[in-house]
Amino acid sequence: MVRFPFTHPEPEEPLLAARGITKRFPGVLALHRVDLDVKAGEIHAVLGQNGAGKTTLMNILFGLLQPDEGQLYFRGQRVHFRSPHDALAMGISMVHQTRKLVSAHSVLENILLGHPGTRGFLNLRTIRREVEELCHRYGFTVDLGAKVWQLSEGEKQWVEILKALYGGAKILILDEPTSVLTPPEVKTLMASLQALVQDHGVTVILVTHKLPIVTAISHTVTVLRSGTVVARLRTCEATEQLLVQHMIGQDISSYSISDLLVEKGRPLLRVEHLSAYNDKGVLSLRGVTFSLHEGEILGIAGVTGNGQEELVQVLAGLRPPASGRVLFDGRDVTWLSPLDRWRMGIGYIPAERYEIASVATLTLVENAALNFHFDPLFSRRGLFNHPGLEKVTRHILSHYRVKAPHLYAQARHLSGGNLQKLIVGRVLARKPKLLIAHLPTQGLDVEATAFLRGKLLEAKAGGAAVLLISEDLDEILSLSDWVAPIYEGRFVAILPREGADAETVGAMMAGLRREEAGVS
Amino acid sequence: MWELLVRSLEASTIFLLAALGELLNQRSGILNVGLEGLMLFGGTLAFIAAQTTGSYGLGFLAGLAIGGLLGLAHGFFSITMRGDQVVSGMGLWILSFGLTTYIGNPYTGPLGMPRIPSIFGLSPFVYLAFALVVAVWLLLYHTGLGLAIRSVGENPAAAEASGINVAITRYLCVVLGGMLAGLSGATYTLSYNPVWNYNFLMGWGFVSLALVFFSMWNPWILLVGALLFGMTWQLSLSPELLLPGILSRYVWRAVPFATTIVILALISTPWFRTRWGLAKPEALGQPYAKE
Ligand SMILES: Nc1ncnc2c1ncn2[C@@H]1O[C@H](COP(=O)(O)OP(=O)(O)O)[C@@H](O)[C@H]1O
Numbered sequence: 001m002v003r004f005p006f007t008h009p010e011p012e013e014p015l016l017a018a019r020g021i022t023k024r025f026p027g028v029l030a031l032h033r034v035d036l037d038v039k040a041g042e043i044h045a046v047l048g049q050n051g052a053g054k055t056t057l058m059n060i061l062f063g064l065l066q067p068d069e070g071q072l073y074f075r076g077q078r079v080h081f082r083s084p085h086d087a088l089a090m091g092i093s094m095v096h097q098t099r100k101l102v103s104a105h106s107v108l109e110n111i112l113l114g115h116p117g118t119r120g121f122l123n124l125r126t127i128r129r130e131v132e133e134l135c136h137r138y139g140f141t142v143d144l145g146a147k148v149w150q151l152s153e154g155e156k157q158w159v160e161i162l163k164a165l166y167g168g169a170k171i172l173i174l175d176e177p178t179s180v181l182t183p184p185e186v187k188t189l190m191a192s193l194q195a196l197v198q199d200h201g202v203t204v205i206l207v208t209h210k211l212p213i214v215t216a217i218s219h220t221v222t223v224l225r226s227g228t229v230v231a232r233l234r235t236c237e238a239t240e241q242l243l244v245q246h247m248i249g250q251d252i253s254s255y256s257i258s259d260l261l262v263e264k265g266r267p268l269l270r271v272e273h274l275s276a277y278n279d280k281g282v283l284s285l286r287g288v289t290f291s292l293h294e295g296e297i298l299g300i301a302g303v304t305g306n307g308q309e310e311l312v313q314v315l316a317g318l319r320p321p322a323s324g325r326v327l328f329d330g331r332d333v334t335w336l337s338p339l340d341r342w343r344m345g346i347g348y349i350p351a352e353r354y355e356i357a358s359v360a361t362l363t364l365v366e367n368a369a370l371n372f373h374f375d376p377l378f379s380r381r382g383l384f385n386h387p388g389l390e391k392v393t394r395h396i397l398s399h400y401r402v403k404a405p406h407l408y409a410q411a412r413h414l415s416g417g418n419l420q421k422l423i424v425g426r427v428l429a430r431k432p433k434l435l436i437a438h439l440p441t442q443g444l445d446v447e448a449t450a451f452l453r454g455k456l457l458e459a460k461a462g463g464a465a466v467l468l469i470s471e472d473l474d475e476i477l478s479l480s481d482w483v484a485p486i487y488e489g490r491f492v493a494i495l496p497r498e499g500a501d502a503e504t505v506g507a508m509m510a511g512l513r514r515e516e517a518g519v520s
Numbered sequence: 521m522w523e524l525l526v527r528s529l530e531a532s533t534i535f536l537l538a539a540l541g542e543l544l545n546q547r548s549g550i551l552n553v554g555l556e557g558l559m560l561f562g563g564t565l566a567f568i569a570a571q572t573t574g575s576y577g578l579g580f581l582a583g584l585a586i587g588g589l590l591g592l593a594h595g596f597f598s599i600t601m602r603g604d605q606v607v608s609g610m611g612l613w614i615l616s617f618g619l620t621t622y623i624g625n626p627y628t629g630p631l632g633m634p635r636i637p638s639i640f641g642l643s644p645f646v647y648l649a650f651a652l653v654v655a656v657w658l659l660l661y662h663t664g665l666g667l668a669i670r671s672v673g674e675n676p677a678a679a680e681a682s683g684i685n686v687a688i689t690r691y692l693c694v695v696l697g698g699m700l701a702g703l704s705g706a707t708y709t710l711s712y713n714p715v716w717n718y719n720f721l722m723g724w725g726f727v728s729l730a731l732v733f734f735s736m737w738n739p740w741i742l743l744v745g746a747l748l749f750g751m752t753w754q755l756s757l758s759p760e761l762l763l764p765g766i767l768s769r770y771v772w773r774a775v776p777f778a779t780t781i782v783i784l785a786l787i788s789t790p791w792f793r794t795r796w797g798l799a800k801p802e803a804l805g806q807p808y809a810k811e
């Protein structure tokens with residue numbers, strides 16, 4: 001059942017409309033003849049998979065990008081947005097997917113940057129009072145004097161929202177606002193958005209790939225797939241299932257993962273009171289202790305920036321710990337080099353696919369060699385054994401269903417999902433005893449995500465211990481044997497899978513302690 | 521002693537004017553390592569204009585104009601063409617060095633005009649430079665434009681998304697900064713040492729550039745640095761004013777450089793490095809392309 005094209009029952013004129021928007025990037029047709037109608041006073045959800053073109057469309061509505069074809073209409077009038085300046089002047093504000101804040105400046109400075117009332121001398125005291133009033137009115141609490149780099153990702157997003165409101169936004173575009181929030185924060189955000197629309201007459205365009213949010217608060221939804229609008233419906237007429245079908249273009253009910261029964265092996269990893277400093281010199285990992293057996297998955301759930309990065313880097317040998325120690329297979333490996341760790345069987349999948357896990361301009365074979373170069377099988381007297389490496393690469397490409405033009409294509413030409421499959425394949429091909437998987441499926445499409453999760457479970461079935469660091473609660477809960485919510489550098493708890501439900505873990509990710517989160 | 525103090529303040533003025541201009545540039549994210557070139561050009565044209573017309577006013581105007589123009593040229597390469605700012609700056613310096621040597625050669629020698637009257641024993645430019653420190657501080661920290669300038673230097677994408685025109689803001693800063701560099705050169709050849717010689721600056725511009733880095737992009741620290749350097753520099757040029765006959769003048773000549781080494785050693789301590797890293801405009805030297 002496809003409800004497209006759709007006729008609107010109300011003849012009401014849209015507040016903001018896009019007609020026939022086409023946008024090309026080198027080699028990519030990001031948007032193809034997209035129409036969008038946003039009515040005054042509604043929450044309009046724009047739903048789509050990663051890469052569907054949502055951000056591109058929003059950037060065009062906000063004047064950050066110019067369309068190759070098509071027009072924009074504001075209250076029925078044709079408008080040209082040459083830069084965000086023009087969009088802002090019409091009362092259109094945007095909360096970006098990648099934060100657009102000056103981290104060295106204070107929250108207040110960020111809020112008033114670009115505000116039309118700030119020509120000439122700044123009367124900081126008055127402005128501060130105005131912003132405080134605004135905070136009060138909308139029920140926000142933000143420390144206006146704090147520097148933005150000191151804030152969590154969630155707080156930064158509130159700053160952007162506040163900035164939009166202070167700028168007098170009539171239309172607020174939010175691009176994937178929930179991706180950096182803990183579940184309780186998501187609830188707060190949804191409530192605030194509803195209040196904004198109902199009590200303050202703001203119109204909201206909410207971009208997301210998360211269905212529950214769409215069905216919970218939006219009035220209208222436009223679904224994008226591969227740059228085209230595939231559906232446009234009223235939320236009350238839509239079901240989650242129908243939306244998924246539109247979004248993915250097929251029916252997927254068979255993506256649930258079967259539970260594998262794995263015998264628990266001997267203890268493999270023991271981490272004791274591990275602490276580490278981050279790049280700014282702040283102690284951001286603060287005494288983490290846990291142990292992990294063969295054939296177990298420990299899922300570390302948390303919003304990025306709570307010390308996961310430092311933990312992973314210390315375990316991989318990329319960052320010196322401030323204190324504590326790491327025992328692997330009964331040996332103290334705290335100060336071993338990354339190479340020695342690889343040799344001992346610690347495999348590491350970094351979160352940064354293009355920057356750290358691969359070298360974008362090297363070929364696939366060379367990238368596959370990144371974890372094999374030290375293996376005597378593949379280098380003879382310091383020279384690469386190309387036939388051998390090609391064989392391994394071919395093996396990875398076929399077993400991990402990597403779609404690649406050929407063995408000697410450059411890594412940067414692979415999409416995120418295919419590159420990640422290559423990386424995971426490369427690491428798993430060494431049969432690590434311990435696998436550290438940092439955000440292994442972040443930003444990937446449904447197919448690649450399900451595939452890679454399956455591979456993690458396979459590794460576990462093969463007896464590997466897996467440390468899974470993820471922001472995605474569903475992922476943690478569906479894969480892990482143990483769940484450790486992390487907050488501000490500490491494990492809030494380590495719960496057995498059976499004792500962990502989404503509600504509790506979500507609350508703990510937001511820093512609530514055991515008792516507060518409702519665990520006895 | 522008094523004379524040394526006066527001369528030191530006047531030397532500080534030269535550093536201060538140029539460094540304030542460079543500070544403005546860098547706060548907006550544009551690095552101009554050709555500062556010395558802008559000063560050479562400003563000083564030379566100011567000297568020639570003043571000598572041929574007999575008017576100090578026209579001299580300073582020429583210095584300001586050429587400084588602004590060269591700043592504009594640097595802006596064109598680094599903002600519009602998105603070229604490498606170090607290459608462009610070095611190019612400007614080499615060009616200025618060569619051209620001023622050629623243009624100024626026939627004018628080698630003293631200016632031959634009555635000296636600019638001093639106010640309470642000090643050159644008026646000392647007061648001007650001090651006033652400009654206050655002005656730049658007010659501009660950067662107490663106006664919307666200053667906030668825009670600092671934001672553009674930290675995160676141009678964020679500024680753009682806030683409705684700021686990144687290119688115009690940066691052009692404004694490179695032109696103003698260039699004018700200040702030109703003024704600094706003109707102050708040198710018309711007031712501080714009114715004799716034209718090829719490459720008369722011999723490193724004053726590079727010291728000013730370094731001062732900006734030492735200052736952590738803060739006009740008040742810049743003022744302190746400029747005073748300190750003006751003092752040591754002057755002492756090295758004329759040690760006999762303070763301590764006649766003690767040590768050879770060549771030893772004194774090394775004082776500013778020794779000071780530099782001490783400061784560099786201080787700056788490289790971890791305590792300082794983290795602060796310096798935080799203060800440094802994050803987008804400094806990086807070309808910005810709209811999405
Ligand atoms: N600046 C850019 N240059 C080249 N390609 C881009 C650029 N921005 C986005 N794309 C491509 O356009 C498509 C749509 O991207 P985007 O709008 O970010 O999708 P979404 O926000 O829905 O995940 C993707 O294929 C992406 O790779």
Ligand SMILES: [Mg+2]
Pocket residue numbers: 054055056097175176
């Ligand atoms: Mg997006």
